[in-house]
Amino acid sequence: MTEHPNISSLTPSGALGPDETSSRGVAWVEGEYMPIEDARISILENGFTCSDCTYDVVGVWDGAFFRLDDHLDRLFQGCERLRIDPPAERAEVREMLFELVRRSGLRRSYVQVIVTRGVRHGGKKLDLRRLSPALYGYALPYMFILEPERHEVGVDLVVARTVTRIPPTALDPLVKNFHWGDFVRGQLEANERGGSCCLLTDGQGLVTEGAGYNVFALVDGTLHTPADWVLHGITRKVALEIAEEAGIPTAIGAVPVELLSRAEEIFVTSTAGGVMGAATLDGRPVGAGKEGPTTRRIRERYWELHYDPRHTEPVDYDGVSRSA
Amino acid sequence: MTEHPNISSLTPSGALGPDETSSRGVAWVEGEYMPIEDARISILENGFTCSDCTYDVVGVWDGAFFRLDDHLDRLFQGCERLRIDPPAERAEVREMLFELVRRSGLRRSYVQVIVTRGVRHGGKKLDLRRLSPALYGYALPYMFILEPERHEVGVDLVVARTVTRIPPTALDPLVKNFHWGDFVRGQLEANERGGSCCLLTDGQGLVTEGAGYNVFALVDGTLHTPADWVLHGITRKVALEIAEEAGIPTAIGAVPVELLSRAEEIFVTSTAGGVMGAATLDGRPVGAGKEGPTTRRIRERYWELHYDPRHTEPVDYDGVSRSA
Numbered sequence: 001m002t003e004h005p006n007i008s009s010l011t012p013s014g015a016l017g018p019d020e021t022s023s024r025g026v027a028w029v030e031g032e033y034m035p036i037e038d039a040r041i042s043i044l045e046n047g048f049t050c051s052d053c054t055y056d057v058v059g060v061w062d063g064a065f066f067r068l069d070d071h072l073d074r075l076f077q078g079c080e081r082l083r084i085d086p087p088a089e090r091a092e093v094r095e096m097l098f099e100l101v102r103r104s105g106l107r108r109s110y111v112q113v114i115v116t117r118g119v120r121h122g123g124k125k126l127d128l129r130r131l132s133p134a135l136y137g138y139a140l141p142y143m144f145i146l147e148p149e150r151h152e153v154g155v156d157l158v159v160a161r162t163v164t165r166i167p168p169t170a171l172d173p174l175v176k177n178f179h180w181g182d183f184v185r186g187q188l189e190a191n192e193r194g195g196s197c198c199l200l201t202d203g204q205g206l207v208t209e210g211a212g213y214n215v216f217a218l219v220d221g222t223l224h225t226p227a228d229w230v231l232h233g234i235t236r237k238v239a240l241e242i243a244e245e246a247g248i249p250t251a252i253g254a255v256p257v258e259l260l261s262r263a264e265e266i267f268v269t270s271t272a273g274g275v276m277g278a279a280t281l282d283g284r285p286v287g288a289g290k291e292g293p294t295t296r297r298i299r300e301r302y303w304e305l306h307y308d309p310r311h312t313e314p315v316d317y318d319g320v321s322r323s324a
Numbered sequence: 325m326t327e328h329p330n331i332s333s334l335t336p337s338g339a340l341g342p343d344e345t346s347s348r349g350v351a352w353v354e355g356e357y358m359p360i361e362d363a364r365i366s367i368l369e370n371g372f373t374c375s376d377c378t379y380d381v382v383g384v385w386d387g388a389f390f391r392l393d394d395h396l397d398r399l400f401q402g403c404e405r406l407r408i409d410p411p412a413e414r415a416e417v418r419e420m421l422f423e424l425v426r427r428s429g430l431r432r433s434y435v436q437v438i439v440t441r442g443v444r445h446g447g448k449k450l451d452l453r454r455l456s457p458a459l460y461g462y463a464l465p466y467m468f469i470l471e472p473e474r475h476e477v478g479v480d481l482v483v484a485r486t487v488t489r490i491p492p493t494a495l496d497p498l499v500k501n502f503h504w505g506d507f508v509r510g511q512l513e514a515n516e517r518g519g520s521c522c523l524l525t526d527g528q529g530l531v532t533e534g535a536g537y538n539v540f541a542l543v544d545g546t547l548h549t550p551a552d553w554v555l556h557g558i559t560r561k562v563a564l565e566i567a568e569e570a571g572i573p574t575a576i577g578a579v580p581v582e583l584l585s586r587a588e589e590i591f592v593t594s595t596a597g598g599v600m601g602a603a604t605l606d607g608r609p610v611g612a613g614k615e616g617p618t619t620r621r622i623r624e625r626y627w628e629l630h631y632d633p634r635h636t637e638p639v640d641y642d643g644v645s646r647s648a
Contacts, residue, residue, distance in 0.1 A: 040364035050504035051375040180374035
């Protein structure tokens, strides 16, 4: 694929506009909006002391939410799987998220929503069934796992040797969660080995996912991504849709490390940065050692979709929406 | 073993003394002491959003810390294993814990100390190596997994079928941690099946531990407890010391579920309640269906040790210590 005519306008520029510098973020805690600096939760939150919660991250790009309903679907499914009664209706959560972004003034935002089982009462024996679920949210300036100016280079992936992914028998991977101890170990190992992003295996030679991202490998023209032991990422879903639209064959199944090591291209997907190619895997170049053409094609389409009304919902900032 | 002459004075009474009712607890956050109700952490704490922290729980009984140095050893080992630089010296942590209890006025207290990797900066890409570790602590009224008036009855154990313990390859079990998603699933299952306390297996038929407690099984006169996949609990350690002192043979190794199912006695150990016998396992009576004689002997000795200067450090409440 050759140079996209309008790539510069579609690719995140990394530069902060005036609205980004005007706000470090806004949070919603216990029914009140506040600057992110003031957003605090009880030290007795079961979401903290038992990591007993689920969350989601939605992107706002140039004034519009991207695929918001997909994220809300997953949030509410997560509550159900954890057996947490949602503390608010879907419409209320939506309204809170829009209001967060509106108040922040951020045109490009990383929006997080968290549902916990609730706050413990100090000195009382814990009874999970008696807690009152809690809702929190915040909007921050948009974050990238890979800085936009490096998108044509790529991330440096490391398949962790010192840690494996928490298995589905212990923790439901379909519930987006804060149990990141394995990812933290993986990231520390990746950094030590000169990489920027870890990938964890299941301990049996199959690749799972990394610290907040899914992984794809292009092998003999087919795009492979793991089926099990992974979160069903929304960016993963969009990448699969784009591949289908583009006629790129996909295979959702077991992805051995060995398959990854002979991939023509590898990329990772996350709301925090979109579609990000891999330059290296365990220190060796992937393909030409930079973002490959198929990855680029999917990345560019991914950002194009952020301007497609079928995928976006504009935020009404002080009565002036993006289209105005 | 027959009735202990002074059991009523040694066994926790469950009744709150005047000092217990006078305080719901005191916390220490970012260098300040405050009522527990006001203790809050940043919503961007990596200890919350990545459960990236370790903690410990120490008991204060009738005005004295029990085995404080064992707990501090484990806390600092946990920091090292997580590669978190402790944000305070050991002497400073000790001083903070004593001051928490002194300020709370609590003579019987559940004291928690937490070390996290620190607070993320909103809108910045996460770099684990650049966070500043944080220290938190609080003292609450003492908590029991099993109410003291039920110690001679026991807990109702359930070996979870729907969830397995997070394996050591993913998370270091020697680091006391808040990754409780598996325990939460186990507790919900235990409650559904009429039990009060879950036990998780490794998925291969071996027992590991439960939601904040280790497990012991007396089989043919030998006390078995799992060696691997478990936290090295301080109450577990004390129970093993008591067994040795009493000439009860111990075996620290693999404990199949099958071994548990033919135990004469079973008990669990936790700082939140000490040594607690099991009345039932998966709905069937353990032994006589109440606390057995060996369990009782170990429990009574456990509480006796709370008055032994070799194991305790008195808190100086307003210049008046327990011995005064």
